[in-house]
Amino acid sequence: MIATIQGILRGRLKDSIILETGNYGIQVYVPEKLLLEIGPEGEQLRLFTYMHVREDAITLYGFRAESDKRIFLALLGVSGIGPRVAMGIISAAGASEIASYITAEDTTSLTRFPGVGKKTAERIVLELKDRLEPADYGVEETGSAGAMDSELLHDAVAALCSLGFSRKRAEVAVGELEPFEIEEGWEVGDVVREVLRRYPPGGVK
Secondary structure (H helix, E strand, C coil): CCCEEEEEEEEECCCEEEEEECCEEEEEECCHHHHHHCCCCCCEEEEEEEEEECCCCEEEEEECCHHHHHHHHHHHCCCCCCHHHHHHHHHHCCHHHHHHHHHCCCHHHHCCCCCCCHHHHHHHHHHHCCCCCHHHHCCCCCCHHHHHHHHHHHHHHHHHHHCCCCHHHHHHHHHCCCHHHCCCCCCHHHHHHHHHHHCCCCCCC
């Protein structure tokens, strides 16, 4: 089992990268937010990885943060969720945000992720709420903060869309804000300003 991989970025595809390590160019499927973060070809990358083995394929999934890999593996343990759906969820939000929704039993926010309907969201909460260690993701045990923030973040996505962000790009940018970064008393404008500070309007897709 390949737990980590380090190499040179040699290609970027729609949902994966080509990482050169040794004499091999290895295709690694990564979250969309990582595709947006990484630099030009030639950059050195070290990723936490999970190798998914089936009878007809061996697929490698990579994550920059170990917490993203942990939440990915947790999601794979939920009945009915495969790598594609799990990766779609992580592409839309950070591990701490996902964990906060689960801890708060916030199924409404979970259904906003691609491939997650009401029943799937309920299964995620049912099967993972008692298995996750909230502290591993910077989440309060009560999860109340994550539940309150979900509406704020949803409104911030809408505001960013009105400024020219695509909905998918806005969700990724807002999802990268960790819950502990959102200060008490923040309003939609504060979240939008923080996103624009990290991602200036020029070139937004």
